[in-house]
Amino acid sequence: LFGPSCSSFSPPPSTNLQPGLQxxxxxxxGVNLFFSTDIDSAIQxxxxxxxxxxxxxxxxxxGKGRAADLKYIEACARRIADVSTGxxxxxxxxxxxxxxxxxxxxxxxxNTKSTLSFQVLSNPEFLxxxxxxxDLKNPDRVLIGxxxxxxxxxxxxxxxxxxxxxxxxxxxxxxxxWSSELSKLAANAFxxxxxxSINSISALCEVTGADVExxxxxxxxxxxxxxxxxxASVGFGGSCFQKDVLNLVYLCExxxxxxxxxxxxxxxxxxxxxxxxFSSRIIGCLFNTVTDKKIALLGFAFKKNTGDTxxxxxxxxxxxLMDEGARLHIYDPKVKKEQxxxxxxxxxxxxxxxxxxxxxxxxxxxxxYSACENAHAIVICTExxxxxxxxxERIYKAMLKPAFIFxxxxxxxxxHDQLQHIGFQVETIGxxxxxxxxxxxxxxxxxxxxxxxxxKLKQ
Numbered sequence: 001l002f003g004p005s006c007s008s009f010s011p012p013p014s015t016n017l018q019p020g021l022q023x024x025x026x027x028x029x030g031v032n033l034f035f036s037t038d039i040d041s042a043i044q045x046x047x048x049x050x051x052x053x054x055x056x057x058x059x060x061x062x063g064k065g066r067a068a069d070l071k072y073i074e075a076c077a078r079r080i081a082d083v084s085t086g087x088x089x090x091x092x093x094x095x096x097x098x099x100x101x102x103x104x105x106x107x108x109x110x111n112t113k114s115t116l117s118f119q120v121l122s123n124p125e126f127l128x129x130x131x132x133x134x135d136l137k138n139p140d141r142v143l144i145g146x147x148x149x150x151x152x153x154x155x156x157x158x159x160x161x162x163x164x165x166x167x168x169x170x171x172x173x174x175x176x177x178w179s180s181e182l183s184k185l186a187a188n189a190f191x192x193x194x195x196x197s198i199n200s201i202s203a204l205c206e207v208t209g210a211d212v213e214x215x216x217x218x219x220x221x222x223x224x225x226x227x228x229x230x231x232a233s234v235g236f237g238g239s240c241f242q243k244d245v246l247n248l249v250y251l252c253e254x255x256x257x258x259x260x261x262x263x264x265x266x267x268x269x270x271x272x273x274x275x276x277x278f279s280s281r282i283i284g285c286l287f288n289t290v291t292d293k294k295i296a297l298l299g300f301a302f303k304k305n306t307g308d309t310x311x312x313x314x315x316x317x318x319x320x321l322m323d324e325g326a327r328l329h330i331y332d333p334k335v336k337k338e339q340x341x342x343x344x345x346x347x348x349x350x351x352x353x354x355x356x357x358x359x360x361x362x363x364x365x366x367x368x369y370s371a372c373e374n375a376h377a378i379v380i381c382t383e384x385x386x387x388x389x390x391x392x393e394r395i396y397k398a399m400l401k402p403a404f405i406f407x408x409x410x411x412x413x414x415x416h417d418q419l420q421h422i423g424f425q426v427e428t429i430g431x432x433x434x435x436x437x438x439x440x441x442x443x444x445x446x447x448x449x450x451x452x453x454x455x456k457l458k459q
Contacts, residue, residue: 019305020133040083048159050123051076051104052093057243066250068097068243077104081111084118089155092122095188095240097247098181101145119155121146122177124184129238130305142172145180185251188244189264194229195236196270202232202430203277212430213410232430234313234381234408235274237302242268242311275313278429279320282406285427286376291325294400296371299382299409300332300340307334313408314381315343322361329363331371333384337364369395377404383411396422 025033036042043049053072058064073094080090090108092101101120108118122145127135142163146152156174163172175183202212212232220227236242245267252261283290302312309315318328322344330340344362345355365371368387372378372395380387388411396403405412405419407428412419416433419426426433 018130018132024133039079043080043083043088044085046088048089048091048162049080050091050093052125055094055096055243057246063250066246068095068100068247070096070100070103073100073104074107077107078111081108081118084116085113086115087117087119089119089121089158091159092120092181093125095124095184095244096122096181097251098178098185100181101177117151119146119151120177121152121155121159122180123159124180126184126187129308130303137166139167139171142167143175143180143183144172145175145177148176185244185248188240189248189267191229192236192241192245192271193264193267195231195233195241196267196274198230198232199235199274199429200270202274205430206432209432210430213413215430232410233274233383234278234317234429235271237310237312237314238308239310242271272316275316276320278406278408279317281427282321282377282379282404283324285404285406285425289324290321290376292327293376294327294329294374295321296365296368296375296378297321297328297330298332298368298371298378298380298387299384300330300335300343301382304382304384307332307336307339309335309339309343312343312381317379317381317408318344318362322358325361327361327363329365329371329375331365331368332382333386340364369398373398374400375403376400377406379406379408380411381408383409385411387411388415392419392424393422396424 029035051073053076055068055070055073058067058069073092073096077090080088090104092104101122105118105120108120112118122143124143126139126141126143144156144159144163146156160172160174198212198216201215204210205212205215216230216232217227219225220230245264249261249265249268252258252264282295286293297314297318300312300314301307301309302314314330318330321328332340341355341358341362341364344358368390376399378395378399392415401423402425403423404425404427407413407426410429412426412428416426416428420433
């Protein structure tokens with residue numbers, strides 16, 4: 001197994017371990033789980049070799065910002081071809097563009113010896129960060145793609161036999177290689193699409209007086225739609241959704257399908273819009289300026305139960321606020337200070353601002369209470385359960401007034417009345433909570449307010 005997979009598990013440190021992973025490793029290590037840095041010997045001894053390496057988006061050259069960079073996949077294929085003997089089944093576990101298996105197969109064919117034969121399978125994983133072990137033990141489905149030749153079908157059966165030790169046979173789906181590869185991209189694109197769809201509705205809810213949670217529940221009870229991934233928020237993050245949608249966009253453009261490419265590009269644009277919209281709302285509520293104001297940002301990982309910050313909405317929201325001169329005090333229970341500073345210092349995210357400016361504007365707090373002390377506002381960006389249980393009376397007393405809470409994850413819905421009673425002005429995604437007058441440069445009311453009917457109606 002070449003690893004780790006780009007979307008299965010977070011990289012070191014150990015604080016990023018998936019719940020349940022340590023227990024699995026401790027119970028299996030030395031029994032049927034072994035770790036080694038002797039790659040060549042491991043390949044030679046193996047019957048099946050899994051390629052589970054990163055496939056990041058290209059940062060330069062043709063396809064920059066959209067196409068997948070397959071250099072690690074190619075390096076693995078060449079290493080396998082160089083040291084293998086006998087018959088090998090090579091399993092493509094990484095998320096790859098359609099027909100990547102063909103590239104692997106061409107490398108093998110060009111380096112095949114008389115004593116060597118290969119079969120290449122596609123076996124994309126559908127594990128989610130934070131629930132990876134649970135998803136592995138109880139998968140919705142296992143997808144295996146391979147050649148339709150007798151040798152290809154034999155390889156599929158060999159891999160199916162491994163999964164059948166714990167996965168019911170009817171949950172193991174077999175397809176051709178290309179369908180398997182495309183299914184992974186399409187699955188992530190559809191999930192991202194649902195998030196962008198409900199986030200677009202959340203913007204409409206905020207200007208009409210509707211509640212996006214109620215709308216999501218109403219449409220989610222339709223069995224044709226379902227309730228999963230209809231949670232409005234500050235936008236999706238993580239290593240896969242944006243990367244895979246952009247990969248799909250690039251694939252469609254390369255295959256001369258511009259209308260399809262534009263359709264999926266809009267999923268990304270709505271996600272960016274949601275982050276910008278939330279940041280603008282923070283600035284607008286704080287009297288149209290956050291310059292030199294302390295803002296407590298709670299949560300930096302892209303979702304709870306992981307320390308992964310890749311494409312986290314917190315990074316983009318922090319950038320927008322830093323561009324306005326805000327002083328950010330950031331707390332996350334799993335993400336380390338060095339990771340946060342590194343993410344915010346990336347040239348593509350800071351518009352040329354160097355690490356020194358980031359260090360001037362950003363402070364990493366060791367607990368949520370110190371982050372909130374003397375702050376103008378609290379911004380919740382990750383749905384950590386601990387944020388529901390904070391002593392908000394204590395926090396309110398230590399903040400500057402008026403004190404704002406911006407709930408970007410809708411985790412404080414049940415506390416809105418309590419928070420308002422304490423004195424907070426509460427702002428959330430997809431719902432009007434506080435009755436407020438938006439800050440504007442004149443006495444004119446905003447257009448969304450003009451759309452609302454007057455409370456005094458003639459009989």
